[in-house]
Amino acid sequence: MKILLINGPNLNLIGKRNSKIYGKKSIEQINKALKTKAERMGIELEIFQSNHEGAIIDRIHETNDIDGIIINPGALAHYSYSLRDAIEAIKIPVIEIHISNIFSREDFRSRSLTAPVCKGFLAGFGWRVYTFALDIIFQILKDGPKK
Secondary structure, three states: OEEEEEEOOOHHHOOOOOHHHHOOOOHHHHHHHHHHHHHHHOOEEEEEEOOOHHHHHHHHHOOOOOOEEEEEOOOHHHHOHHHHHHHHHOOOOEEEEEOOOHHHOOHHHOOOOOHHHOOEEEEOOOOHHHHHHHHHHHHHHHHOOOO
């Protein structure tokens, strides 16, 4: 089983940027914890981060060898119709995650354009949304049909 984790714009700054919202754990620490967990579960985990919308869309288009995706689109969730269309076009399950509770933040963050085309959505549990999403997508792929 191969899972792709995509982190969108500015998520390379986790642990450095606004720790009250995003926490103190760095993206490197999160990635290491996820890789360890994935190995224990027998999952091959590929991690991809880009600050460029087009690069993220290109990677989603190239998912022939991927069974499922976990995506933290960052701010792209709130305005990117192109990202929404890319997710909708693929035939594998996608779980959208956000470290913060987007519904308790600024008005422009309280709507996700991408969530409706994802299998599920997790937000507000800090860095643990990554581990929760890994557990969930594993179960989805183990138990049932694709997207």
